[in-house]
Amino acid sequence: MKFRVERDVLADAVAWTARTLPVRPSVPVLAGMLLDADDVDGHQRLTLSSFDYEVSAQVSVDVDIDEPGRILVSGKLLAEIVRNLPPQTVEVSTDGAKVVVSCGSAKFTILTLPVEDYPTLPAMPALTGSVLSDTFAAAVSQVAVAAGRDDTLPMLTGVRIEIEGSTVTLVSTDRYRLAVRELTWTPEDPNVSAVALVPAKTLADTAKSLTGGAQISIALSTAENGGEGMIGFEGGGRRTTTRLLEGEFPKYRKLLPESFNSVAEVQKNEFIEAVKRVSLVAERNTPLRLSFTSDRLVLEAGTGEEAQAVEELSATLEGDDIQIAFNSTFLLDGLNAIESDVAHLQFTTSTKPAIITGKPADDGTASDYRYLIMPVRISN
């Protein structure tokens, strides 16, 4: 194998592929990155792949090929080397069981791994639909923030993707908060109906890394539909597949309250700054206390014994006055996730879930993003 490529093109492709390399590979070959230089539909292409049996990543770039070939090298080492090369043309060629990477006056010789032991990457499932890449990345990050991190409850570490025709709903919850986002997309089949549970961290990383192109294609193959339980994403020459999570996701729709006793509105940035300041004195596990009256929001944290903080903001409130307490990190996650400048908060009682959304549009259409947060019950 022998090919030449510009350093920046190679560095981008290698870095993207290396993201999904397993940190502690279950078998040594999985630490490898597969390089395949070949003629694809009349184009000279280099295809790079990584795979850890859960997530696969594959990217193709144009290169000048002198001699086609297929090799496996340590992905981590290759990424380190390529990242540090000077901005010139890189030549990669094999020499027996070794591969030589030369660029300018620098030359590296790396041992290859046995390419015949490398597993076959899963095929991309059939296309289900496509969505604007920026919209998708923003929606996923809004939702993934509420996903659980406790691996003993695997179904809560995922983002649930519900597809109904041209509507996609993304949901996550860790039992203490729940985030829901709806967006429209272009399905292949206008009557499509499908559900998938995707590991939240992988989904967020993937969505962010595919914002290069205008559109992302999504390909879903669920076990219910006779598939192998996999989702694929493709955009800008990059494609990745992820195995779906199993387990039953909570029936979340009935948890979303329908009616409220109080509705408050607060300037979002002021609110975020005040929460950060006041929670400085909140020890671990002690909540931030909020008190809403008709035109005021008072934030308090801390105990009488040690340190206390209080801050007052202007706010509007319709309905009953309410005192409620939250974990300040959960509250900040919700406030940071809404897109509007004004935070819209709906309450029932101090022990019932509250809903945070952006300020609804003047035409009254419901917000496409809702962040539900459970309060902290204060002992007395």
Add this chain to the structure above:
Amino acid sequence: MSRRQLERGEPMRGVMTDRGIVPYEGHPVNDADCTILHIDMDAFFASVEELRHPDVVRRPVLVGGTGPRGVVASANYQARRYGIHSAMPMSRALRLCPHAVVFPPDHETYRRVSAGVMDLLRSITPQVEQLSVDEAFLDVAGADRRLGGGPLHIAQLIRARMRAEQGLTCSVGIAATKFVAKLASTRCKPDGLLVVPTRHVTAFLHPLPVGALWGVGERTEQALRRMGLRTVGDVARTPPDTLRHELGQALGNQLAELAWGYDPRPVTPETADKSVSTEETFPTDIHDPERIRRELLRLSEKVARRLRASGQAGRTVGVKLRRADFSTVTRSRTLPEPTDVARQIAAVARELYAASGLVGAPLRLVGVRVEGLVSADRVHHQLALDEEGPGWRAVERLQDEVVRRFGTGALRPASLALCEEDDV
């Protein structure tokens, strides 16, 4: 080495001097800086039983479990003459002294008597640090003027009042530090008193075996013996660097200081509990996982009730599992927030048991512990989406109220309903 080996078993009222310990006969003693008193009740449980049963006085009295695995919790001095001591298996004690009178422990009464004893001590000075039901440190600095005399005078006052008001005897160690005061009370009991003036501390300490040092257990004692150190004096004459090197920084420092009688620990009244725990030794080993799980629930109920009664909650739940061969496994887990709810404690205890590798193994003892205690009024509960209504905490509080009105056993989890009446 155990404390018992330091005890003489003969009453002694003495003063440490440059001629050794001499009897105290009312002569002037330089006790000005010996403001720390260690009060130790003599054979406390057994003495309380003697008080309640005047007919057994002068007979050997034992308090402890009478089951196949019962141990002696307390023995009066008549019984100790037969070589009986606390923690000895009851069966062995009764072989040594078949005519001993045995009482099952009545902890409620002991606690009540103990409360009276501690009240008496607190009427002397508020600077009382209670160590257990029958032991306390007092710092009497500043109490002398009010009580008309120095520490030795106050010690005699305490002993006289203890006899008159409680009908019990105690031994009092008087020194400038907690460490020496406690050794002094051990040396002079029962019904004794010993002053160790500061200038005679090293003479008092150095002949004692290394096991007298606070922090020296069996293992450390072996380590010291390997270094050729048998007495406190040997340790004192060893360079601190050598001790630190052999025993580690903390213990090495501690022993180097204690060996010269240096102990900076102040008397701290009302030290909050560090943990609440309870355990059960089975009459015969149990291997049935279902019974172990039920036992863990029962012990969790007990711990949770004690937490709630004292207004505390804890973040770390631990279990102790002892195999038939006495090898013991402890496991613990820290929760996201403190709890005083038996259901939660039991759930964690059962998970720890399930993960211990001892499921199905015959167990001799199980225990449940809650640590990392904080005041319950500072515990806030993050509600979860799938959590409805007031929760188990409210249920268990109601249970406390029922028990308060109708007695223990009035209400308990259904899975414990078949247990014996006095189990909970």
